[in-house]
Amino acid sequence: MKNVLVIGSTGQIGSELTMKLRHTYPSGNIVAGYIKGAEPKGELLESGPSMEVDITNAQQIADAVKKYDIDTIYNLAALLSAVAENKPLLAWKIGIGGLMNTLEVARELKCAVFTPSSIGSFGPNAPKDGTPQDTIQQPRTMYGVTKVSGELLSNYYALKFGVDTRSVRFPGLISYVTPPGGGTTDYAVDIYYAAVRGERFKCPIAKDTFMDMMYMPDALRAAIEIMEADPEKLVHRNSFNIASMSFDPEIIYQKIKQYVPEFEMDYEVDPLRQAIADSWPNRLDDTCARLEWGWKPEYDLDAMTRDMLEKLRIKFAK
Numbered sequence: 001m002k003n004v005l006v007i008g009s010t011g012q013i014g015s016e017l018t019m020k021l022r023h024t025y026p027s028g029n030i031v032a033g034y035i036k037g038a039e040p041k042g043e044l045l046e047s048g049p050s051m052e053v054d055i056t057n058a059q060q061i062a063d064a065v066k067k068y069d070i071d072t073i074y075n076l077a078a079l080l081s082a083v084a085e086n087k088p089l090l091a092w093k094i095g096i097g098g099l100m101n102t103l104e105v106a107r108e109l110k111c112a113v114f115t116p117s118s119i120g121s122f123g124p125n126a127p128k129d130g131t132p133q134d135t136i137q138q139p140r141t142m143y144g145v146t147k148v149s150g151e152l153l154s155n156y157y158a159l160k161f162g163v164d165t166r167s168v169r170f171p172g173l174i175s176y177v178t179p180p181g182g183g184t185t186d187y188a189v190d191i192y193y194a195a196v197r198g199e200r201f202k203c204p205i206a207k208d209t210f211m212d213m214m215y216m217p218d219a220l221r222a223a224i225e226i227m228e229a230d231p232e233k234l235v236h237r238n239s240f241n242i243a244s245m246s247f248d249p250e251i252i253y254q255k256i257k258q259y260v261p262e263f264e265m266d267y268e269v270d271p272l273r274q275a276i277a278d279s280w281p282n283r284l285d286d287t288c289a290r291l292e293w294g295w296k297p298e299y300d301l302d303a304m305t306r307d308m309l310e311k312l313r314i315k316f317a318k
Contacts, residue, residue: 001072001112001227003029005064007055007102008076010038012178013116013170013219017074020220022048029068033061055098061105072227075102075115080183081276084143095146096153103157103165112164114227115154117239119171119212120184121147124279131281133241133288140279154238166226167239171212171284173219174304176311184276188213188252192305195256195263196312203249204270210282214244215299215307222295229293236288244297245304246283255305 004021008014009032021030032040033053040050049068053060055077064070077098078084084091099115106113122131123139137148147169154165172185176192187205194201222242247255253265289295299307 001025001028003031003068003070004072004074005031005033005053005061005068005070006074006076007033007053007061008078009050010034010040010044011076012080012175012183013173013216013223014074014076015044016175016177016216017076017220017223018044019047020224024224029070031064031068031070033064055101056093058101058105061101062109065105065109065111070109070111072112072114073102073106074223075099075113078146079143080186081118081120081141081143082184082273084146085141085272085276088142091142091146096149099150099153103153103163106163106165107157107161112166112227113154114223115150115165115167115238116223117147117151117167117169118143119169119280119284120144120276121151121169121239122281126281128282130283130285131241132285133236141276143276144279151238158237164231166229166234166237168222168226168242168289169239169284170219171214171243173214173216174308175216176308176315177216184273184280185211185213187249187273191249191252191256191265192308192312195260196309196316198262201253201263201265202268203253203265204268204273205249205277206267206269206274207250208248209274209277210246210248211277211280212243212246212282212284214242214297215304218244218297218299221298225295226293233292235292240289240292240295241284241286242289242295242297243284243286244299245301247301252301252305255301256309259305259309
């Protein structure tokens with residue numbers, strides 16, 4: 001990678017990935033693509049080029065690729081799981097219509113494309129524990145449907161047209177930088193915010209609901225490493241299971257209490273988010289990612305908890 005376009009650069013992942021790419025490839029053009037109303041600000045705006053790139057507008061994507069001689073597109077435009085259930089048409093328009101636009105531009109202008117998938121792509125019929133790389137995928141949410149469709153569409157463009165498409169299935173992502181935005185796993189971000197603010201946390205997910213989670217620094221590294229991987233070693237492309245940790249709300253609560261003993265939590269289950277969570281795997285098997293491109297997480301629950309609490313205390317002290 002040298003010149004990269006990040007579509008959705010001001011979103012939950014994009015804001016941090018864009019900066020990570022700029023630090024990793026300081027001599028390249030790392031372009032922050034944004035939509036009206038979500039313009040980059042501060043360091044994201046000042047540290048590199050930015051351009052309006054609405055994923056539903058193929059011409060804007062092509063214009064950015066040509067202007068900055070883009071060789072790799074990170075397509076991060078999507079509605080998160082709970083939001084997508086309330087806006088299914090928009091979720092499809094962005095998730096699949098936008099992906100088609102991106103893949104067509106990539107085919108014509110010779111770009112590689114990263115489009116993340118999710119643990120939400122499996123559905124209730126997949127094995128819950130040790131969910132294999134290759135298994136049944138029958139999601140019952142619009143979010144999951146778009147993710148499975150995106151995997152298939154990306155594989156089609158790789159096989160049919162030779163477009164270098166790659167992706168990972170992200171678990172729930174936990175970050176101190178960008179506030180939660182409507183994901184089923186966002187409780188695992190909110191809980192840290194509540195602990196640092198001294199607030200009692202109302203958990204929207206029931207006890208004993210296990211889901212894969214990952215600290216954002218590991219997720220950003222995975223997104224870069226998969227695109228740098230030797231294509232000759234990739235048996236799979238779209239999309240790799242990646243894993244780091246799996247826990248239920250009680251486990252993360254007890255871990256936080258080790259460092260914030262006065263912290264308290266109640267359960268106030270959100271039926272929509274609980275139904276989505278119940279349809280997702282408990283724990284993924286990421287053997288293929290480890291073997292094919294050397295994936296290995298650096299953070300476990302304890303390391304993440306210590307870092308999250310430290311960073312949020314600094315953030316709120318400002």
